[in-house]
Amino acid sequence: MNTISFKESREIMLETLDSIDKCCRENNIEYSLCWGSLIGAIRHHGFIPWDDDIDLMMSRKDYNRFLEVYNDDKFNIYTPLKDKNCVHLLTKVYRKDTRVVFNNYKKKSLWGLWVTIFPYDNVPDVGLKKWEMKRTLLTKLYLFKTFRYFNNEKLILKITKFILQISLAFCSSFTLAKKIEKHLSKYNQIKTKKICIWDCSFGFSRFFYFPSELFEEYVDVDFDGIKSRMIKGYDTFLRMYFGDYMQLPPEEERVPSHDYVAYYV
Template identity: 25%
Template structure:
């Protein structure tokens, strides 16, 4: 039976409008799906719990996979496993996918990592010399990507907001303009400031409150019970690890998430994709 959404649209009409088979967006989604499967299999092989996050969890529940207009995949790992996973991916490189962090890409100053595709490239539509354009072009790897975010408990929300603003400013103000200053600022934040914030959190933070780790540009506050242990979730016909309570996680982040947003509220990233294979 055809599913009809609150807007009167159906799954078939959404696919035809946003991500038809063979179109650029659908090709990009399928490439990122391939990357996410590889990442999940690798994490399982080394015993690291790694799961889908954010809009991909929403998409799994509402659409059975990608939100039709979505062009990214987010995965999260508890911070205690984050370095282990990143180190393994760097030590055992894939022929087409590369782990991107500050050690593999000196123009990448974020507090998370990406798995990047070497056979595609995101082309930015941002205004030339804009901060977003400079930040994008400062990176060595610009292909389709799967974000890998660390998260942890005992977080202090206002301190995470402050940490994120510090990291955002380093990326937007220095990346692509002042590489030495950007690297110095990243090092100070990554190796000094954020560890101090984490130590404060261990003393005063709520052990039942989970957030993205200090310096990530996301602020959702989730109770531990909806984060772990992971439970299986089906995304694009494949079984991935998902949150302990996908429904609660989506309600916290999106409210009545089973309803489609109005057309003018559908977040579409300003990039084109070029494929090299």
């Protein structure tokens, strides 16, 4: 397999973003750049110079619609809601002829150079703690069932995972993923004060809350020459999560956030 350079990987991600954007515009699906990609669009008009991925976010309704209609021969969607062999709760769109190998995991990934899509959901104005408790239980069960990649797990965690994986033997990861989606979507038919974005990466799960009004309007934005979209309330969103996002981090922190090597296959 031939290694893909940092510059080439970005070109592939931009190609992926362009494919996603075209699908969304053709099907009236709204989306926004997210996290560091949104900072990059505002501060650098594209990638943050040291960034190594692209993140997007969609409402659950638009996200489900996207999974239904997206069709590009050059790309695949990696998500437990479409692929029953998928063991991660993240949704990634990746080019078929690429793969990535993470240096701190035992196994190579099942996807290539990617764009991640984060769905967001309405959360209840009343009874939030109860909703969170069930959400946390379901996501932890999923992670314990599917996650096997850390090299440096403590013995007690390995034993706990083994016991839980046996107890969950007759419940598929796909079934658990559908249960999680059903729970997260419970309040999407009503207008609520806050939305929640779920970041479920390797072995951990984090939930971030934002005012719903930030997601009511979207505008076009240039991302390294690709016409993309972002929420009109991006400034409040970024300040809530990052603080002064226009301030560059210390030089020693200007490094890629993912430790992987990409290849053509």
